[in-house]
Each structure stands twice: as structure tokens, then as C-alpha cells.
Amino acid sequence: xxxxxxxxxxxxxxQYLAALAANLGMFSMGLHYGWPSLAIPDxxxxxxSFNLTDSEASWIVAVTPLGSIIGDVAAGFTLxxxxxxxxxxxxxxxxxxxxxxxxxxxxxxxxFAARILAGIIDGFLFTAIPPYLAEISDPxxxxxxxxxxxxxxxxxxxxxxxxxxxxxxxxSAYISASVSLLMLIILPFLPESPYFYVIKKEMSLATSxxxxxxxxxxxxxxxxxxSNGIEEENKLGKGTFYELIFTPHxxxxxxLALAMTALQQLTGILAIQSYCDILFNETNDILSANxxxxxxxxxxxxxxxxxxxxxxxxxxxxxxxxxxxxxCVTLLTDATFLYIKSSTDVDVRGLDYIQIISILIYVAAxxxxxxxxxxxxxxxxxxxxxKGKAFCLINVCFSVVSSGVVQFFSWSxxxxxxxxxxxxxxxxxIGTIFLAVYLPETKGKTLEDVQSRMKNLRGKKGNVV
Numbered sequence: 001x002x003x004x005x006x007x008x009x010x011x012x013x014x015q016y017l018a019a020l021a022a023n024l025g026m027f028s029m030g031l032h033y034g035w036p037s038l039a040i041p042d043x044x045x046x047x048x049s050f051n052l053t054d055s056e057a058s059w060i061v062a063v064t065p066l067g068s069i070i071g072d073v074a075a076g077f078t079l080x081x082x083x084x085x086x087x088x089x090x091x092x093x094x095x096x097x098x099x100x101x102x103x104x105x106x107x108x109x110x111x112f113a114a115r116i117l118a119g120i121i122d123g124f125l126f127t128a129i130p131p132y133l134a135e136i137s138d139p140x141x142x143x144x145x146x147x148x149x150x151x152x153x154x155x156x157x158x159x160x161x162x163x164x165x166x167x168x169x170x171x172s173a174y175i176s177a178s179v180s181l182l183m184l185i186i187l188p189f190l191p192e193s194p195y196f197y198v199i200k201k202e203m204s205l206a207t208s209x210x211x212x213x214x215x216x217x218x219x220x221x222x223x224x225x226x227s228n229g230i231e232e233e234n235k236l237g238k239g240t241f242y243e244l245i246f247t248p249h250x251x252x253x254x255x256l257a258l259a260m261t262a263l264q265q266l267t268g269i270l271a272i273q274s275y276c277d278i279l280f281n282e283t284n285d286i287l288s289a290n291x292x293x294x295x296x297x298x299x300x301x302x303x304x305x306x307x308x309x310x311x312x313x314x315x316x317x318x319x320x321x322x323x324x325x326x327x328c329v330t331l332l333t334d335a336t337f338l339y340i341k342s343s344t345d346v347d348v349r350g351l352d353y354i355q356i357i358s359i360l361i362y363v364a365a366x367x368x369x370x371x372x373x374x375x376x377x378x379x380x381x382x383x384x385x386x387k388g389k390a391f392c393l394i395n396v397c398f399s400v401v402s403s404g405v406v407q408f409f410s411w412s413x414x415x416x417x418x419x420x421x422x423x424x425x426x427x428x429x430i431g432t433i434f435l436a437v438y439l440p441e442t443k444g445k446t447l448e449d450v451q452s453r454m455k456n457l458r459g460k461k462g463n464v465v
Contacts (some may be wrong), residue, residue, distance in 0.1 A: 030156020
């Protein structure tokens with residue numbers, strides 16, 4: 001399959017431009033997520049114009065996911081009122097403000113305000129971007145476009161670490177603000193999702209949007225298919241939380257989406273990311289902490305970029321099963337090494353590179369499948385009229401589980417670092433089995449076909465491919 005077949009690229013130009021513009025928001029959020037790694041040590045070291053205590057620093061990191069929950073809930077109630085593109089465009093304004101607050105900060109309160117604001121916008125973007133990209137894309141490239149925002153998110157995390165190695169916090173904040181300003185300028189020139197217009201019964205706008213995204217004037221058959229699909233959805237309900245939870249088909253989709261989201265975090269990605277600082281400091285004779293941290297994010301970015309190009313070739317299911325299997329193996333390897341090192345008399349001096357290699361293979365395996373497949377599949381399996389509510393719950397699940405995993409890691413490592421690593425490995429094994437049985441393949445299918453197949457899963461065991 002050729003993602004950039006010249007004969008089709010010119011017809012899909014608005015799809016690629018819309019993905020580029022929307023992903024500027026994810027790039028800015030990636031800069032936010034990567035910012036604490038090098039900014040916090042500076043802010044607590046006494047080298048900056050004001051100092052943070054360790055307690056203040058931990059809360060500045062923690063308030064972003066807490067703010068995300070607020071954004072998730074607000075976006076869940078308003079996505080089908082204001083529209084996907086409009087919500088993404090609106091997010092650029094407070095996102096720009098958050099970076100300016102960091103740039104001009106003269107006291108910790110500025111940083112708290114900036115990080116909370118960024119968290120709220122994170123909730124908006126993660127609720128609006130996946131449906132928008134899924135609904136504007138041709139089936140052949142939906143996996144590609146639906147994965148792009150993971151690449152830009154990770155690229156932002158990596159670039160934030162690079163910038164702060166060479167320039168000051170205010171300068172990097174002003175540069176980051178320019179990214180979200182660019183989104184503010186570009187998005188008004190791009191169409192809204194045709195699915196949103198059909199939901200609002202604005203058929204002339206839906207026709208115009210679909211014609212631009214498909215690069216052709218004749219879209220009657222596709223528009224009719226979208227309209228019929230949404231009409232069938234409307235017969236089922238009005239897209240409420242009650243309908244999401246208590247309608248069997250929607251509940252099945254929700255259980256699958258929440259299980260994938262929880263699995264993604266229960267493999268320990270955020271906890272292990274924080275552990276990397278300890279690991280690279282302990283193995284400074286092999287790899288300096290700054291270099292090790294940069295290599296970690298480069299591998300994270302490269303692995304996610306590879307997923308971008310292969311997800312529509314190999315499919316979602318094979319990719320995520322390979323990912324979770326490799327994650328299980330690397331976690332078991334690292335856990336066993338840590339157990340031997342701390343609880344036996346075996347001399348492992350000079351073998352610390354095993355830990356480094358295991359962690360780097362772990363992040364490569366995570367980035368190529370489990371990083372992007374759960375949210376991509378979630379954007380495909382839900383009916384359009386209920387996606388806002390679904391992504392609200394998915395994102396809340398992400399925030400709660402990820403915070404819980406970090407707390408679990410902090411508590412359980414007191415019994416030995418191998419304990420959380422063995423726990424994450426067992427979860428990865430269980431997750432691999434679960435996905436092998438219940439995850440349907442959605443590669444190359446229209447959204448209506450995917451949702452029809454999800455309905456057929458009701459009352460059946462196993463998966464439909």
C-alpha cells in the first residue's frame with residue numbers, strides 16, 4: 001500500500017493538511033509533557049530567578065493530568081455541540097497562554113496556572129483529535145493519519161528535552177507558544193468533519209466538507225452511507241452517558257476501549273519513564289543521564305514513527321500483539337536482573353548494560369504498538385454521536401490509571417524494584433491474551449463497517465476479523 005501514491009495524494013491533500021494542523025496541538029502538548037524532565041531540576045537547584053521546593057515541583061508535574069480530567073469531562077459534553085475542528089482550534093488560545101505564563105513566570109503560581117491550563121486543553125485535544133482524524137480519513141490511510149498525533153506528541157517530548165539542554169526556560173516557552181499560535185492561524189482554512197455536519201443536519205456543509213476531503217465532486221454514495229449510518233445511530237438514542245453504558249453494543253465497545261487504555265498504562269510506561277532517571281544516574285559510567293534520557297526519547301519517537309507507516313500494512317492487531325509480547329519479555333528480563341542483583345549473592349558488576357538494553361527495547365516495543373493502537377481502535381469502534389462521551393470516559397480512565405500506576409511504583413519499589421517490574425510483566429502477559437481473543441481487526445474498513453462488526457461481536461466469544 002502506498003500512503004503517498006502521487007495519483008491519490010493530490011486528492012487527499014486536505015486530509016493531510018487537517019492532520020498537520022490538528023497535530024500542532026499535540027506537538028505543543030508533547031512539549032508540555034517533556035518540559036518537567038529538565039526544567040524541574042533547574043527550578044529546584046537555585047539557579048533560576050525563583051526556587052521551587054521538592055513538594056511544589058511534584059505538584060507542578062501532577063496538576064497536568066488532574067487538569068486533563070476537567071478537560072475530558074467538559075469536552076465529552078460539548079464535542080457534538082461545537083464540533084471537532086472548532087474544539088481543536090479553540091484549544092490553541094489557552095495553550096498559547098499556558099506557554100506565555102511559563103515564559104514570564106516570576107513565582108511558582110504562574111507555573112501552576114500554566115500546567116493546569118495545559119492539562120485542561122490536553123483533555124480537549126485527546127477528546128477531539130482522534131474522532132476528527134478518523135472521520136476525515138479514507139479507510140486506506142486512516143491508521144496512518146490516526147497515528148500521526150502520537151508521533152507529534154512524542155516528537156514534542158523529545159524536542160522539549162533537546163531545547164532545554166541548550167536554551168533557557170523562557171526562550172523555549174516562547175518558541176513553544178509559537179507552535180500553538182500557528183495552529184490558531186491554519187485551522188480556520190480547513191473543513192470541519194462531515195460526520196459532525198450530518199449529525200447537525202447541515203447537509204450542504206457536509207457535502208462541501210466531504211468534497212474537499214475526498215478531492216472530488218461526486219461523493220453522493222459516501223455521503224448517503226454516512227447519513228444512513230448516523231440515522232441508524234440516532235434511532236438508538238441521543239448519545240448520553242446512560243446510552244453509552246447500558247446499550248449492549250456501546251457497552252461492549254466501551255469495555256474494550258477501557259481495557260486497552262488501562263493495559264497501556266498498566267504496563268508501567270510512565271513509572272518506568274520516571275525510573276529511567278534513577279537508572280541512567282546509577283549507570284553513569286556507561287551512559288550519562290542526559291544522553292540516556294535523550295536516547296530514550298529518540299527511540300520512543302522512532303518507534304512511534306515506524307508504527308505510523310506500518311499500521312495500515314500489518315494491521316492493528318498483529319502490531320499490538322507483537323508489542324505486548326515484547327514488553328512482557330523485556331520486563332521479565334529486567335525484573336529478573338533486579339532480583340538477582342538485590343536478593344542473591346551472584347556478582348553482576350559490569351552487567352548493568354542489561355538493564356539499559358531492556359529498558360530501551362521496552363520503549364521501542366511500547367511505541368510501535370501499544371502506544372497508538374488503543375486510542376486508534378477506540379476512535380474507530382464507537383458510533384459518531386457517542387464518541388464525545390466515550391472519549392471522556394477513556395481519557396478519565398487514562399488519567400486515573402496512569403496516576404495510580406505511578407503511585408503503585410513508588411510504593412511497591414520499597415519491597416524491591418523487581419516487584420513492580422514483575423507486576424507489569426504479568427499484566428502484559430494477561431493483556432496479550434485478552435487482545436488476542438477480543439480485539440477485532442479494523443484495517444482498511446469504513447467506520448460504518450467497523451461499527452457493524454462490533455455489533456456482531458455481541459453475544460459471541462472471540463474476535464471478528
